[in-house]
Amino acid sequence: MKFNSRNLLIGISLAFILLYIYAFISDIVYPYYLGVNTLSSLLVFKKTASVIPSKPTLNDGWWNYFGTTYYGISILPALIGSLKFDFTIMFASLAISSLVGVSIGFLINYIGGIFKKIIFYIVRVLTTTPYLLIMLLILYVARPSESGIIIAISVGWFPFYIIRYIEVSEYENRNSSYGKLWKLFAFIPYVLTDMGAISGIVVIITYFGFYFKNPFVVDIGNIMYLNGNVNAFVFFGVWWIVIFPLLFITVFIGFTALLSYEIKGVVSNTG
C-alpha cells in the first residue's frame, strides 16, 4: 500500500477504534485487568472515602488521571468499564437495525410496486420527525432496560438502512460493472459511522436518566448524569466530571466518523 496522508489517517483511526473494542472485549473476558472483580456497580471504582469530587492528578496512580466523581469514584477506570454496557447496546442495535433495514430494502427492490411505495412512506414518517423522540417513545413503551434501549434504537435506526440499501442498489445499477461483493463493501462506511453515532445515542439516552433508577450502573451517560445533579456540580466548578467522559466517547465517535469518511472516499474513488 502506498504511504500517504489518507492511509495514515485510516491507520490512526483504525488503531483507536480497535483499542476501544479491545477494552470492551477485555471487560467481558477479564474485568480484573481494571483492578476489579466484576463491573457490577460504579462503586467498585470507589477510590476515596470523600463524597466530594477530587481534581485530576498524575501523582496518585492511573485510576486518578481523570479525577473522581461523586462518592469518590475514579472516572478513568469507570469510563473504560462503561464500554461493556454502551458497546453491547451499540453492537446489538446496529446488528438488528442493519439486518432489518437491509432485509426490507432487499424485499422492496424485489417486490416493488405498491409495497415499495408504502415502505417509502413509512420511512418518510420515521425520518421526517425527530428520531430521538421516536426512540424515547419506543423506550417508554418497551420499558427502560438494556433490551428496551436496544429495541428503541433499532426502531429509530432501521429506516436509514432501507434508504442506504436503495441508494447502494441504484448506484450498482448505474455502474453494472460492480460485483455483488461490492454491495457489502459499500456498507462498511455506514456501519462505521453508525458505531459512533449509535454510541452517542446510547450516551444521550442514559444521560437523560432513562433506565437508571440505580445511579451506580456502569455507563458513560450515567457517570455524567450524576443522579440528576450535573448542574449543581458544574456550578461549583467541577468541570472534569463532564469534560473527561465527553472526551472519552467523542474520541471514539470522531475516529469512527473519520475512518468512515476516508474509506467511503476509497469506495467512491474506485468508481
Next chain:
Amino acid sequence: MQCTKIKEILMKYLIIFLGLTIFLFIVFKFVPSKIVGNDFPGSSIKILGLHQNIVFQYFYFIYAILTGNVGYTSTSFYSGTVLGAISITLPETVLFLIVTFAISYAVSYFIGLYSGTAFKTTKILNMNIFPLLFLYLVSGLVLLAIFSGVLGWFPTHGILSNSSVTLNSWISSTGNGIYITKPTNIILIDSIIHGSLSVFIDLLDHMALPFFAMFIPTVIYLSVYISHETSIEYNKKYMKAGITRNAFMDKYIIFIKRGIRSRVLRELKSVFVIFMGGMIIISYIFSYMNIGEFAIYSFLDYEYGIMGGIYSLFILAIIALIFSLFIDVINNGGKNEI
C-alpha cells in the same frame, strides 16, 4: 410553479401526516389502559373511545390529538393539562428554533459560499450527518462546564432569573423554571412591549449558552457542506467559459447561488430534523423552557407521562413537517436543479 405540482406535494405530506398519526396510535395501543387512564381521570373510555373497536379508536385518538383534548400530566416539569403545558412552552420553542436556525444558516451560508470559492476544491464529500446529534450534547455540556462552571459568566440553567419575576407583575412563574408572560407569552417580545430592558438582558443572558450550543455544531456541519457544494459549482465548465469569463466583474456568485440552491435546500431538511433533536438535548441540559424538555420529562414519568410525551412529539413532528413542506414547495420538489 404549476398548481398540480403543489397539489402533489401537499398530497404527499397529507399521507405522511396520516402515517404519523397511525404510527403514534399503534405505539399508544401498547401502553396499558390503566396508565392511559391516569392521564384521563374518569374519562378515558369516553374520550378515547375505548369501548369501540380498534378502527374507531383510531378516529377517537386522532380527534383528541387534533382538538388538544389530551388529558392531564403530572411530572416533575409540569402539573396540569397537557394542552396547557404545550401552550406555555410552544411560543418560546418556536422562537428559539427560528432564531437559532436562521442565524446558524445565514452564518454557514456566508462562510460556506466564500470558502468554497476561495479554496476551489472538488474533493468528494463523504461527511455523514448522524454524529451531529451527539455534537449538540458535547457543545452543550462543554459550554456549561466552562462558561457557567469554571468562569461563572452565564447562569447554569433556566430561561429567566427569579428576580425578573418578583420585579415585574406581567411575569408569573408556575415553578420548575416555567414562566408565563403577558400578552404574547414570548418573553423576548413581551419585554420589548413592556419596555423592560432588565428582563430583556436577563433573557439574553440565559439564552446565550443554549444558543451557542446549537449554533456551533450546526455552523460547522452546514458551512462544510455549503463550501463543498460551492466548490463543485465553481469548478463546473459553464463557470469557466462564456457567461462568467470575467467572473468577478460578472457577479458570478449569483450563478453559484442558483446552482447550489436546490441541493442546499434539500440538505436543510435533514439538518433541521437533527437540529430539533439537538434542541431537545440542549433544552434538557440548560433546563431552558421548551417543548423538548417537557417531552423528556414526560417520557421519564411512566405513570403520568404518556399523553404529554405523545402530544409533544406530535407537535414537534408537525413543526418538522411544515418546515419540510415549505422547503419542498420553494424547491419545486427538488427538481429545479441547474
